[in-house]
Amino acid sequence: MPSLIKYFPENLKKLAKSNPVAIRYIMDGLLAVGAVNIASSNYSLFAVRLGADDLQLSLVQFLPHFFTLLVLIPGGLLMDRLHNKKRIVIVMMLIVIFGFFLLAISPFADVYSIQFFLGSLALTGSSVALYYIAWQSFFPSVVDANTRNQVLTLRTRVTLIISMITPLLVGVVLTSIGSISGKIIAHQAFFVSALLLFLLAMLNFRKFRIKRQYTQQTAILKGIPLSEILNAGKSMLHNKQFKLFTAAALFFHITWHFDWTLYFIGQVNYLQMNEFQLGLTGLGAALIQLLTLKFWSRKNDKYGVVLPFTFGILGLSLCPVFMIFSVSIPLSIGPHLFIILHTLAHIPFCVVTLNLFQCILLVVDNEYRSFYMSVFASLLCLSNAVMPVIGVVLYQSLGGNLDGFRHTMFIIFTLRIIAALFWLLWWKQRTRKINQCTVSIKSILL
Secondary structure, X not given: OHHHHOOOOXXXXXXXXXXXXXXXXXXXXXXXXXXXXXXXXXXXXXXXXXXOOHHHHHHHHHHHHHHHHXXXXXXXXXXXXXXXXXXXXXXXXXXXXXXXXXXXXXXXXXHHHHHHHHHHHHHHHHHHHHHHHHHHHHHHHHOOHHHHHHHHHHHHHHHHHHHHHXXXXXXHHHHHOOOXXXXXXXXXXXXXXXXXXXXXXHHHHOOOXXXXXXXXXXXXXXXXXXXXXXXXXXXXXXXXXXXHHHHHHHHHHHHHHOOHHHHHHHHXXXXXXXXXXXXXXXXXXXXXXXXXXXXXXXXXXXXXXHHHHHHHHHHHHHHHHHHHHHOOOOOOOHHHHHHHHHHHHOOOOHHHHHHHHHHXXXXXXXXXXXXXXXXXXHHHHHHHHXXXXXXXXXXXXXXXXXXXXXXXXXXXXXXXXXXHHHHHHHHHHHHOOHHHHOOOHHHHHO
């Protein structure tokens, strides 16, 4: 690691000297998030090439999040009782690696390849979710509150670069292959690449150094007593700020998850975008986030993490409108215009990724941090499992054609605007200061 520092920009060199843990987290983001990006950017395309229909495409979202629901809350309680949270992160990384292996071999299941793929995806997706919960629970133990925004900003910048490069390279490779069988082999190669990157991430994570008294505690538990569950539940039920935050954030995510499968259907069926164009869409979204990340990080330092998050919600509200406009113009220019509009809609989007975790830390009870995060993540998983299916069902009930698609997207746009207003009401209740609630758009941008 020290040998790599000389290649970093000057600000990273200073950070490496003052907070070497931050550099380790940045490397973790480079490897782990890179692996997840390589794998997850291909799930829907891979399913289509294995023969999935629209409903099975919605199961690509539903099954991983449904199984995550079953394990998140007990997993969070277990993590709160584990003194060595580093060990559980490593265990979850091993399971994710095994999941990537199963995804890679799913085409060999022949006529059951779709079922095998969906089952492997359920295991991998739930394992990735538990890995993130364990990672988030471990993070505050080794990074103090004064440097969290800086560390997360740098880590997010690295992950955005990965998100920018990955879809373009994937798109170039897939577009250059003419046969479906060749594309399937390429998808398998991507899963193997993700496996290897995650293995490197695990080796990097093992090098985190934590306090001696923290590591001396045993990480082996015989069970979770009922009293512990009751105490955690009682703490959460009496935490008004957490309940209000969860209600506002959940409503936002419900409206966000509504069109995840529909967005893919719009890109592939109505805009007829190829893999390279899909890669350009991801590239534009990641690039604009990378360019605006420093701006939003400064706004976090100046205004806190709650208000800038609102602008991320408003930015996401525009995505359905841009999709409606793109599919309503001639196909010769629709895909190109969509890439531009989709990129613009992501100007405030990176603040969602950067701030959501920090917003949660403002309202959790530190004694039951993992439990709180698991409950919150479980609710998001429920939304992410159900809403894409509901979106497809609504689209099909409205005709399953272009008009039905546009009508569904307009409904989603309306709900997202309501979600943004709901979030503003929570922010007003939290601050309880009218002057903070009525900060103008001009003041936040200057």
